[in-house]
Amino acid sequence: FLPSLFYSASLTFSFPCNIIGSGIFVSPKGVLENASSVGLALIVWIVTGVITAIGALCYAELGVTIPKSGGDYSYVKDIFGGLAGFLRLWIAVLVIYPTNQAVIALTFSNYVLQPLFPTCFPPESGLRLLAAICLLLLTWVNCASVRWATRVQDVFTAGKLLALILIIIMGIVQICKGEYYWLEPANAFEPFQDYDVGLIALAFLQGSFAYGGWNFLNYVTEELVDPYVNLPRAIFISIPLVTFVYVFANIAYVTAMSPQELLASNAVAVTFGEKLLGVMSWIMPISVALSTFGGVNGSLFTSSRLFFAGAREGHLPSLLAMIHVKRCTPIPALLFTCISTLLMLCTSDMYTLINYVGFINYLFYGVTVAGQIVLRVKQPDMHRPIKISLVWPVIYLLFWAFLLIFSLYSEPVVCGIGLAIMLTGVPVYFLGVYWDNKPQCFNTFVGQKFCVVVYPMEDEKKNEESAEEIELKEQSVPLSAEDEQTPKSADC
Numbered sequence: 001f002l003p004s005l006f007y008s009a010s011l012t013f014s015f016p017c018n019i020i021g022s023g024i025f026v027s028p029k030g031v032l033e034n035a036s037s038v039g040l041a042l043i044v045w046i047v048t049g050v051i052t053a054i055g056a057l058c059y060a061e062l063g064v065t066i067p068k069s070g071g072d073y074s075y076v077k078d079i080f081g082g083l084a085g086f087l088r089l090w091i092a093v094l095v096i097y098p099t100n101q102a103v104i105a106l107t108f109s110n111y112v113l114q115p116l117f118p119t120c121f122p123p124e125s126g127l128r129l130l131a132a133i134c135l136l137l138l139t140w141v142n143c144a145s146v147r148w149a150t151r152v153q154d155v156f157t158a159g160k161l162l163a164l165i166l167i168i169i170m171g172i173v174q175i176c177k178g179e180y181y182w183l184e185p186a187n188a189f190e191p192f193q194d195y196d197v198g199l200i201a202l203a204f205l206q207g208s209f210a211y212g213g214w215n216f217l218n219y220v221t222e223e224l225v226d227p228y229v230n231l232p233r234a235i236f237i238s239i240p241l242v243t244f245v246y247v248f249a250n251i252a253y254v255t256a257m258s259p260q261e262l263l264a265s266n267a268v269a270v271t272f273g274e275k276l277l278g279v280m281s282w283i284m285p286i287s288v289a290l291s292t293f294g295g296v297n298g299s300l301f302t303s304s305r306l307f308f309a310g311a312r313e314g315h316l317p318s319l320l321a322m323i324h325v326k327r328c329t330p331i332p333a334l335l336f337t338c339i340s341t342l343l344m345l346c347t348s349d350m351y352t353l354i355n356y357v358g359f360i361n362y363l364f365y366g367v368t369v370a371g372q373i374v375l376r377v378k379q380p381d382m383h384r385p386i387k388i389s390l391v392w393p394v395i396y397l398l399f400w401a402f403l404l405i406f407s408l409y410s411e412p413v414v415c416g417i418g419l420a421i422m423l424t425g426v427p428v429y430f431l432g433v434y435w436d437n438k439p440q441c442f443n444t445f446v447g448q449k450f451c452v453v454v455y456p457m458e459d460e461k462k463n464e465e466s467a468e469e470i471e472l473k474e475q476s477v478p479l480s481a482e483d484e485q486t487p488k489s490a491d492c
Contacts, residue, residue, distance in 0.1 A: 023210025049243030156294025171252020
């Protein structure tokens with residue numbers, strides 16, 4: 001009983017810590033800018049938390065019905081087929097993970113450099129350079145040692161908790177002093193620009209970025225202890241807690257800053273600290289920088305799980321799922337993620353990147369939740385340890401349709417680019433996955449040139465074996481130090 005209780009408590013604590021990240025330090029400006037008033041911005045934060053909780057409940061049912069690691073990729077593939085699953089994986093590898101990591105790295109560089117440029121914004125070249133250095137350093141740490149990576153995560157998690165606790169406490173102190181002008185209904189809903197339904201949809205996209213990570217337990221369902229109990233418990237406790245923290249952090253911001261001051265800052269917490277902490281204002285940028293540094297590390301650390309799930313299904317080169325024979329680190333996956341993230345740093349506009357990744361994320365969240373309804377219709381008698389009312393996925397899909405339609409209306413270029421990149425995966429799927437009897441020269445081209453990876457060398461005996469046997473051997477990759485006794489190619 002006690003080990004189970006401690007595991008459940010640990011899971012409940014780690015879940016909100018995984019959700020709370022750099023988003024709360026960068027998204028408030030984007031939410032307020034698009035919501036057009038303080039009051040509507042706070043409503044956006046609350047509604048986004050509610051929708052996140054509904055989505056998490058839908059994912060909880062899918063997670064125990066299809067108990068595979070890989071999250072929505074596994075669900076979409078099993079329900080809608082290989083092409084849909086491949087497109088989910090394709091867009092995650094090329095867009096979602098790299099963009100998320102680029103935003104977090106840019107947030108880190110903003111909070112480090114902003115105190116050095118108190119009267120203006122830091123230069124874009126400096127932001128990109130520091131973000132790139134952060135990515136390269138943490139990629140090296142993750143490639144070098146799993147233990148180093150986990151220690152970095154443990155140490156730097158304290159940074160975001162310190163910053164948020166300090167912000168909320170200072171906000172409560174401000175309210176007790178009577179500094180709540182922008183929280184009074186008459187002032188809270190006074191718009192500084194005309195309300196626009198398309199901009200409100202973008203406000204939800206900006207807010208949803210801060211809630212990113214709510215589905216991370218679905219990526220490790222196979223590793224959870226008693227998921228039927230612990231998964232819903234983690235959702236019911238953690239997401240309301242995260243929503244409470246986010247709403248009160250935003251309340252705290254507007255007790256110290258006017259909407260105009262908040263919109264004029266690219267590092268909201270730094271401006272907040274300068275106004276309220278005086279000579280101790282240095283605490284805020286350091287805390288947020290620590291938090292975002294740990295956020296980049298955590299994203300790099302967890303991205304390899306999705307690569308493994310995709311390679312196991314034959315949707316990615318098996319090399320991306322391999323680990324180093326001595327260090328047990330997924331070096332190929334980490335290097336691929338690092339390079340693709342560096343390419344995303346071609347722009348330092350975090351809010352454009354958030355709209356970009358938010359639209360694509362919500363697109364597949366909706367497809368996954370729709371899959372829950374499809375599975376209910378196709379297999380009504382399937383064993384479901386967790387079964388929720390279909391009212392919840394319907395509510396989620398109605399909100400999803402509103403968000404996608406009006407986001408596409410407001411940002412057609414940004415959202416259109418995301419859709420175009422996703423559709424490029426269709427020919428890749430048919431050429432690289434669906435087509436079984438490819439010429440050897442074509443296989444070499446796709447494996448090495450198009451996918452930008454290199455397969456391990458095989459000895460002459462293995463080359464004589466059938467393609468099916470080779471595929472099975474490539475999927476039987478050592479996942480821990482205990483498997484090091486199996487023969488491995490020198491080029492792994």
